[in-house]
Amino acid sequence: MATLEIRDLHVSVGDGADATEILRGVDLTVQAGETHAIMGPNGSGKSTLAYAIAGHPKYEVTSGSVTLDGEDVLAMSVDERARAGLFLAMQYPVEVPGVSVSNFLRSAVTAVRGEAPKLREFSKEMKQAMDALAIDPAFAQRSLNEGFSGGEKKRHEILQLEMLRPKVAILDETDSGLDVDALKVVSEGITRFASGDTGVLLITHYTRILRYVKPDFVHVFSAGRLVAEGGPELADELEEEGYEKYTKAGASL
Ligand code: ADP
Ligand code: MG
Numbered sequence: 001m002a003t004l005e006i007r008d009l010h011v012s013v014g015d016g017a018d019a020t021e022i023l024r025g026v027d028l029t030v031q032a033g034e035t036h037a038i039m040g041p042n043g044s045g046k047s048t049l050a051y052a053i054a055g056h057p058k059y060e061v062t063s064g065s066v067t068l069d070g071e072d073v074l075a076m077s078v079d080e081r082a083r084a085g086l087f088l089a090m091q092y093p094v095e096v097p098g099v100s101v102s103n104f105l106r107s108a109v110t111a112v113r114g115e116a117p118k119l120r121e122f123s124k125e126m127k128q129a130m131d132a133l134a135i136d137p138a139f140a141q142r143s144l145n146e147g148f149s150g151g152e153k154k155r156h157e158i159l160q161l162e163m164l165r166p167k168v169a170i171l172d173e174t175d176s177g178l179d180v181d182a183l184k185v186v187s188e189g190i191t192r193f194a195s196g197d198t199g200v201l202l203i204t205h206y207t208r209i210l211r212y213v214k215p216d217f218v219h220v221f222s223a224g225r226l227v228a229e230g231g232p233e234l235a236d237e238l239e240e241e242g243y244e245k246y247t248k249a250g251a252s253l
């Protein structure tokens with residue numbers, strides 16, 4: 001059973017004297033099949049957590065550890081992280097000139113599986129995944145630089161999930177401008193994966209998506225730390241009362 005373990009993670013951005021510590025000791029365990037929502041005010045460090053796990057070069061892990069089934073994720077290249085079974089939506093650029101969705105997915109699948117799937121089998125697999133997600137077959141031939149709408153970006157994200165079948169998916173839902181259609185696509189997709197073996201870490205500022213996706217655990221992020229955790233009822237409380245209670249100076253778990 002897959003386990004992602006984050007232990008006392010400290011992350012800084014900036015160089016030398018300009019370095020600022022953003023994450024100040026994050027502990028979190030995500031097991032196969034669990035859905036964890038990370039919520040918190042803007043600027044609290046939620047995306048920094050996702051970028052650090054993704055291996056973004058701007059985010060320096062100064063101490064702590066991230067392991068997937070005991071393997072040191074922080075020692076892995078970005079490709080190795082994907083091959084180990086981590087899905088990080090932001091590691092796949094959505095704007096790639098002249099590359100179709102289909103070609104992009106085949107490259108991603110090749111990178112994760114370590115060998116190129118046979119074209120015929122890949123096409124069949126992609127068609128099944130698209131059918132399951134009610135995606136128009138023409139979408140596969142769209143160019144990645146064609147200017148996807150919010151909903152299309154989300155469809156693409158969920159299609160990648162379906163094709164790559166990661167052990168743990170980290171989804172940073174930064175887009176506050178998602179329309180209802182896009183929200184439905186991403187929610188249904190996440191719910192499908194969350195009901196299977198995939199562990200899901202859903203990062204969001206808004207409680208809106210949690211009306212559609214029921215998390216097993218809700219964590220509150222404030223000033224680079226997790227300061228509260230609970231079940232789905234915590235999301236309801238945050239919706240009614242906001243983050244204020246958790247962002248007062250000194251608030252701590
Ligand atoms: P959230 O996703 O919770 O809104 P972020 O992780 O994006 O928060 O940002 C947390 C803090 O780190 C903010 O103060 C932000 O300005 C800072 N920060 C994030 N990324 C960078 C970066 N690349 N360079 C400088 N500061 C950054
Ligand atoms: Mg510490």
Ligand code: MG
Binds near residue numbers: 048174
């Ligand atoms: Mg963010």
